[in-house]
Amino acid sequence: MNRIQIKIIGSFLIIILLMGSSSCKKSLDETLDITPHDRLTDASVWTDAGTADVFLNDIYGQLPDGNNWYDPFDNWSDNSICGFGWPLSRTDAQQVNYTPSTLAFWTGLPFDWGTNYNNIRKTNLFIAKVTASTLTDEYKKKRLAEVKFLRAYFYHLLWMSYGGVPIITEPLSVATQGDSIFHARNTFDETFNFIQTDLAAIASDLPVTGDPGRATKGAALALKGWCELFAHKYADAATTNKQIIDELGNGQTYNLFSDYGTLFMPENNANNEGIFYRQYVPRVKGGRNEGYNASTFTKGGAETSWGGVNPTQELVDDYEMDNGLPISDPASGYDPQKPYVHRETRFYESIVYDGSFWYNDTIYTRQGIGSANEIDLSDHNDATQTGYYIRKRCNDKITLGSDNWDGASGGQNYYYFRYAEVLLNYAEAQNETVGPDLSVYDAIDKVRARVQLPALTPGLSQDAMRTAIRRERRVELAFEDKRWWDLIRWNIAHINLNQQLHGISITVGSGGTLIYAPVTVPGGDRKFNASKNYLFPIPQSALDQNKKLTQNPGY
């Protein structure tokens, strides 16, 4: 019996030892070691080109997702109005009542301060880690150029939005850098120079043609040329855009796609007009543009789209007649009571208007016939505010409605830069630098010729050419989220956005004739304060967390 008792006590002590109260603390710690399987470490990420590429894939994914915006950026401009009242363009932008505390770009548009700096850190981390890695020089050269392009892209979004911003080129670390993690703002010019210099340096490291969706030489030059234009460095802009045209354009790598209307459809994703763009795979990583932004009601009264983009009468009036004359020209043949006949093809390819066909239905925005799409002057549903919907960039060959807005079934590219813009950028820069020389005509006429418009009348003054280029640009690039920045850099935002925008009231008169009358519309009452709104306010949280930052004037 005693032996058994001893055994029991002894055994209990052994259990105690076994279960962890051993004298060696380190070994006790080790018994709790677990290597998590759901994450990777530095050691595994930066030693393998394939894994480092996966990090880069994430950065590409952060680029603006323009086919998934329910309130696209043109709604901030004079091109369109959102058909429903709650998004940013209606609550904040329309009357510019945003403040440093309230401007909520993170709800959709790609201009958010913090989000862009998150992306810039990703690029800086990639650059630092890959540079220090033992990966091949060939890999480093190719991928570092891509990542520097992406960094420049994120910086240019910040720079256009806020002016000069802190230029940070390495991953910040509070542990090793201490207080030097706080950066003051660089100037507008310094930020521009940084973007321009980086892009110039890496352009030749990038491939002329790369995997669709990735940065190429053309992308770097297009971004550079655009930033130069934005900075009013017209000579630089002319040179850079000319370089694209000469080295890559005219069918070498890029050319205008034959058909403007279907350029933006998924079947033509593989065109040679796109220079830098985001790709989509329906349902897996697809777009919702049609469900968000196209014509609201279709056959049977079903609401197949939220009607997020309603083109304004101001934009519609900028489409020329098919004879190439603006409607304001008495010779154009424009009849305000037959406004939709003999307009240029881009009008029919970009705008859904009263009586045009969309998806499975003829869309009637006229009043008094009980149409669900009747112009919504009382702002009570998602039907058009203006009497128009967009057609451009919207695909009506897919199932619209919830399948698109829940299922992201869109598959067409979203273009950041395409060759037509390079031609227009060149025309503008060259016109500003040396005036309307032949190369200016050549560039803009190419864009017009593609849509069967006659060449511009020779002998235009610089001013007249400027007006023509600006109208051409507005129409050609409508709904590609470019218009706001054009209004800003042309310094006309306080004019064009300080007015009441219009829609079209269509009523049925005696004998069934339609009567067209421009009307002021809900959401069309625009404000813009020239003393401050040319730049967005830096978020209050950024100022609160970094005492070195200064706010933009007026906020």
Added chain:
Amino acid sequence: MKKCIAASYVCNVHSLKHLPGIGFKKFIFLLVILFLGVIVSAQNKLHVTGVVTNDNGTPLADCSVTVKGNAAGTKTDSKGMFSMDVPDSKSVLVISYVGYQTLEIPVGKTTSFAIKLTSGNASLADVVVVGYGTQKRTSITAAVATINGDEIASQPVADLSNSLGGRATGIIFTQGSGEPGYDGSNILIRGISTTGNAQPLVIVDGIPRNFSQLDPNSIASISILKDAAAVAPYGMGGANGVILITTKKGKTGAPTLTYNAYVGWQNPTRLTKFVNAYQFATLFNAADDNEGAPHAYSDYALQKYKDHSAPDLYPDHNVLKELITPNTIITNHNLEFSGGAERIKYYAGIGFLSQNGMWGPTKYKRYNLTANIEADATKTTKVNVSLNGRVEDRRFPGVSSGSIFYQAFRTPPNAPLTFSNGLPGSYIGRSAYGNIFGSGYTQTVGYTLLNQISIEQQLPFVKGLSVKALVSYDFNPFNPTDPGNPFAPITTFNRTWLTPILYYNYDSATNSYPQSGNDGPAKPQYSESYYQSQAFTYQAYLNYHNNFGKSEVTGLIVLEARNTKSSVFGAGRVNYSVNVPELNNGSSNSTDISNYGYSAESKQKSAVYRVTYGYAGKYLVEASGRYDGNYYFAPNHRFGFFPAFAAGWRLSEEGFIKNKFPWITNLKIRGSYGESGALAGSPFQYLSSYTLYGNASVLNGTTTQGLYENSEANTNITWERAKKTDVGIESNFWNGLLTVEADYFYEKRTDMLFPPTVTVPLEYGVALAQVNSGAMSNRGFELSVGSTRHFSKDLTVSLKTNFTFARNKLLQVFETDATFKNPNRRKTGRPLGTQFGYKAIGYFTQDDFNPDGTLKAGIPTQAFSTTLHPGDIKYADVSSPGGGKPDGMITPDDIVPIGHPATPEIIYGIIPSVAYKGFDLSLLFQGASSRDFYMSVFAFDNSSSAIIDALDYWTPTHPNAVYPRITTQPTPNNTQTSSWWIRNGAYFRLKTGELGYTLPITVIRSIKIQSARFYLSGQNLLTWSKIKNFDPEISSSTGQYYPQQKVISIGLNVTF
């Protein structure tokens, strides 16, 4: 059903074979040791028997009979008989029974006893379940509240967490939803003491487990461990309080079979009322008037809405009411079988619960099985085996209830919810009706099996010493997607079948109803997922209990190791061409196929101790604690020590009280101080790491994987530390005529985890791991007062009340200067969750404006909307930047505290009960206050409908309205977070009421059963609150959630 249990059990056995090497060896080793123990037989043992009766000589069944100094013992059978072994003739028998005074009888040479108990105080004799053991109520020095299993068994609620509220002090709770299967309460012990995870630890039969879906009938008792002394044995898990659940065990006596059942009818406590079509259209036209826009609705339309003469063109629906079915059924059946012979006791229970939702597709079914065997393998060896299994089967529409309510709140009354022929219509491409009835389904089935075996061996060579080993293997004790949440439903297998939701339109020209589109996917989609978790827990106990003269000493050491593993696997396909939901039947196109999966594990090792010393039952001291290690943190930061001390003084045992004030039955003061910990954040924050994910970007036409940097590592991260102080008094006067128990508590939580985000610029670009940096205090008091009076043998009246107040304060948090330097906005020094906003001071009036519509000089500008109008909300200008004088502008500097946190600071319960002859009536009134709720339910917000309250809007002739002037979309000025929308969330409700009738013994005998009781019971029967159009426990500021339910049920309880 049976098959399911069998299947999971097979799986369990299978898994046991694959226990990790060390664990399994340890397990075998323990078994060997304990087997050795089993063959030890005791010497000197005496066998005693007896019968226990009350004053009247009626045998008392179920009395506890123990040997003093040893918690283990036996219970009397239905004839009041007991029989047990005692160590020797010096042993003292302790006989206790609820409602009677405890008796201590030395054994001596007697082996057969006739014992008479006199009725006395209920709680004095109780044995209370505490961490890793039990203690006598009289000698306990910690703050522990208990709830008896009987109190909750007959309540018509599915989720056990809903049965605790109002029944004991220290439980702060909110039931945020009434959706079957997801209607559990959020339970906090003594409120919130941390910005991190504030949920208490839940222990079921000694092991951390999910408890909310146990069979209420299988619960023996619930202990709420509140102060440091009570939670110290749980170390890093204890700081938020601990809920201990003990399930039923067998009782010695003839086998009894008990059948419990109820059926109840459920309705929402309050169903939000909306405007009708005419009101909606009129309201909208009024908004158009305010905006100078043409009327959206013509007089003709208004007339049609009013007279309902064209229901398909001018509908008038009461959307929410038409979607729900009233009086849905909840039913519960339970069969218990228990009994015991001399050396073996057994308990088995099976339960079935079925709860229907407010609409057909929503159903919850639960099957519970509990089995427990306690056997004396030898005279000194006890073996306990218990199995506790359940199946939780939830079915819902394909669309979540959140989306259903969103859509129901959105759909205006004049939209075609359904047409006159029953076909569903649509609003903004959505079908509120189809979301419920045509969307497919979601089914989640949870399989859980909790197994444990323990062997306890008395060690005869040291008096009062015993060892015990416990091994538990749990299959699905927690949900892998929310492993730290003991209330998260178990969802082992999920399937979701989403179909196109067809909707129709009315074509008045042809008087036909063509299908006009569909909500949901264009083609059906199907997905499945499997969640699995397992936990292995090993405990080795060394227990000591002995008396030396007037001294009583107990000691406890427990070594515990716990490992868990979990995995998740899911797959899905879209674009189904056939209507048969099987994975294989979906599209084979690679972009239509998806799958995912991941796994995780955890490890914990601990040593627990508790030593108590009592002198003459008067002076009580206790020391307890835990040395606890957890895998969460980096090596060298894994182990911590969490000690606590407590002392108590039973004044009622002192001569100067006992002799002079005999009416003081019990008077004890006690106090405790100690430290415990909390795992507030997520594991592995000490590692620099990257996370992989799918569908990052599309490059070269295909989707790619992505990889992103996780937050910057903090290698020093460790647990939160809680220092708890508690002072309490327990008293009992005139043998239970008045009982008062009061506690004051104070806790300081330090090392609270915060990401130090504001210490780096926003340009930093990556989140920082949490650091142990914050501090918070939490203090309050608890009071329970009770009284029981037996007026005659037929009439007993009792009243129990409890009151809990807990208020926390942030002592140190990361704040930006914008809030920290403004005394109005500073979070530090205020309770967590204090609501901030502008102070609304009424509406602008015509007098505030110049003729041109601009604000008059001197009125602070408020630039949320560009133009202001009479009837817009006016805010108070209180400060300039940095907290100074008013500066004539309403800016964020003018933000002030506008309300209490949404979690109530005060919770109380009032429980009167009366028993008269065969009738018993028991009510539970429960209330909460010091709670504010922010309501932002605006008419036409994002094209939504309008609740009935929205009709009370500002006009020049109705200036004292609840809502500002009406607009087609609420204006930014009027939707600013402000005091205007704060509602007092206090409420008082009759939470439970039960009226029972027990058949008289004469009737019972004639039908040959032991007892039978019928009862009428109810839940959330009456509610009083300032919030009128919603249940006051509303959990969504938009009101869009599945509301709490009122239940009325009838039940039956028969023992054969």
